[in-house]
Amino acid sequence: MSDIAFKINGGKPLSGHIQAQRSKNAILPMIATALIPKEGQTVLHGVPDIADVRRALELATLVGAEVEHDRETHTVTIDASNVNTGTLPVDITERFRGSVLFLGPMITRLGYVRLPGIGGCDIGTRKIDFHHRGFARLGADVDYLEDGTTIINNPRERLVGSQLYLDLPSHTGTENLLIGASLATGTTIIENASVEPEVIDFCHYLAKMGANISGIGTRRLTIEGVEELQAVEYTPIPDRLVAGLLLMSAALVGGDITIRDAEPEHLRLVLAKLDQMGIGIDTTPDSIRVRRTPGDIINPINIMTEFYPGFPTDLQPCIAALSTVANGKSFIRERIFENRYDFVDGLIEMGADIIISQNNVCIVNGVKALKAANVRAASIRAGACLVLAGVGAEGETLIENGYQIDRGHEAIEVQLQQLGGRIERIVTETTLPEPALL
Known part of the structure; x- marks a missing residue:
């Protein structure tokens, strides 16, 4: 059977404006x-x-x-x-x-x-x-x-x-x-x-x-x-989870992007954590701007997911990807879904230094840079995490089981291309069964 995959040539800073997808x-x-x-x-x-x-x-x-x-x-x-x-x-x-x-x-x-x-x-x-x-x-x-x-x-x-x-x-x-x-x-x-x-x-x-x-x-x-x-x-509200992926992509690879028609209030804790990591954040009532000069230090972070208004479990994989290139050790505690760390193997394939402790804490030791690899999206949020990592990694990353990403992100390749990202959708052949839906 055929499968959707995404090929990403990472390492290029992002810039520009984009409109938020609805939730x-x-x-x-x-x-x-x-x-x-x-x-x-x-x-x-x-x-x-x-x-x-x-x-x-x-x-x-x-x-x-x-x-x-x-x-x-x-x-x-x-x-x-x-x-x-x-x-x-x-x-x-x-x-x-x-x-x-x-x-x-x-x-x-x-x-x-x-x-x-x-x-x-x-x-x-x-x-x-x-x-x-x-x-x-x-x-x-x-x-x-x-x-x-x-x-x-x-x-x-x-x-x-x-x-x-x-x-x-x-x-x-x-x-x-x-x-x-x-x-x-x-x-x-x-x-x-x-x-x-x-x-x-x-x-x-x-x-x-x-x-x-x-x-x-x-x-x-x-x-x-x-x-x-x-x-x-x-008309429904903007999708804070899609916005979070795009914001953290620019934070990881560097650049300067603005998301229009967004709701900064819905991401206030996420933006506060990005600010702690040294990422430049500017907001208006309906837009969010993220900026980071490539090469600037990213600070390590401590995260504990909680029900809203706590840190969203659905963005935990993305901030974990960002922390892989932080200058130090980050600690991420998942308190909503015990198996949310389904993205870890993919990040390790890309050069991340991650261990899961006996008490289920994700400990991320920052590395200098991620590397391109062939990986597979285990779920919708794991897929978003790997897209983010691929945008930041030098070389060509291939993310298989891209259907998971399509479940929540409309034409993610087009959105990132609008910001200067080098990503394309391809069709591959696979013998694996059709993926489950969330």
């Missing part, structure tokens, strides 16, 4: 929730043409929605008038973890949903029992089969408001329960809710649809149920 993690629940309105069209602007979005739109089509995706204008239009089944096809769900976001919309629209076992990158335990317990508290009958299938039925006309608590502030758990609570009778309170920027943006989207939510941006959400949600037009 995948905000858009996926919006696509799912667009299946609820029984009339009208939901229009989403700024939707990137990435693999996870295409998978979500395919799933929406298979349950009966009419979907249009204009890739030139980055506009998606969804008419859910004819949604007719809550049974989600296994050939998609087993490879697309985002399918869990269809639980709430299907149970509220049709009264039932059958979700076969969901797949995903092997970065650690990500149970969906938050969703199961939450929907049970809202009055649904929940069955979880041995093969991983989730079946949820609502014996009433509507779900019933309740007090909910999330053991961990899961963003997908928060989003699914927000959907259920928005159309339930009475009042629902969600304690320990996620405050990720993408969840806050999703709350604003729901509110525009007619949901009654208070406490947005806090760990305690109060939802007064309404009878229906309306189709709306909406």
Whole structure:
């Protein structure tokens, strides 16, 4: 079978301006929730043409929605008038973890949903029992089969408001329960809710649809149920994770780049850490500029990932790549996903000096420079890390399993080319199985 790969001739400083891509993690629940309105069209602007979005739109089509995706204008239009089944096809769900976001919309629209076992990158335990317990508290009958299938039925006309608590502030758990609570009778309170920027943006989207939510941006959400949600037009927030990759690429190889239409507030801790590393940072309310003269010293760093507003786990691999050429020893502690260090072998192939301690701390001893190598993206974020490393390494780097990178980054080669990066997309032949989706 064929596989996408990226060939990078690194070592060339980056410069220029680029517009931020819109957020995948905000858009996926919006696509799912667009299946609820029984009339009208939901229009989403700024939707990137990435693999996870295409998978979500395919799933929406298979349950009966009419979907249009204009890739030139980055506009998606969804008419859910004819949604007719809550049974989600296994050939998609087993490879697309985002399918869990269809639980709430299907149970509220049709009264039932059958979700076969969901797949995903092997970065650690990500149970969906938050969703199961939450929907049970809202009055649904929940069955979880041995093969991983989730079946949820609502014996009433509507779900019933309740007090909910999330053991961990899961963003997908928060989003699914927000959907259920928005159309339930009475009042629902969600304690320990996620405050990720993408969840806050999703709350604003729901509110525009007619949901009654208070406490947005806090760990305690109060939802007064309404009878229906309306189709709306909406533009999601910029993708802080894609912005983080581009910013750190310029920090590693050197140069001067500005990302327009960005949200510096969503990256405030990341920018603070880059500042500690000696990287020049300038921000306006809607732009971020990063600058570093090639050859300038990069300071080592200590990082501990946490739920927002802590340091994002999804950018931990990228800052690890940056720390490989720091002047000293960096310590990175992953507290969200125990297997997030799936990028380490690739960086070691590129000359990095990294060990994982017995207590699961990633210890990075800075080296003078990275070297080009042939590596493989184990997951979407590991792939981003290797792109960053390839941009900074002298010589030609080949990153295989590029489909993982395509899942969250629209034409990453084009974005980096706009900044002067020497990167191209190629097709290779492989006998490996199709990669899992997050």
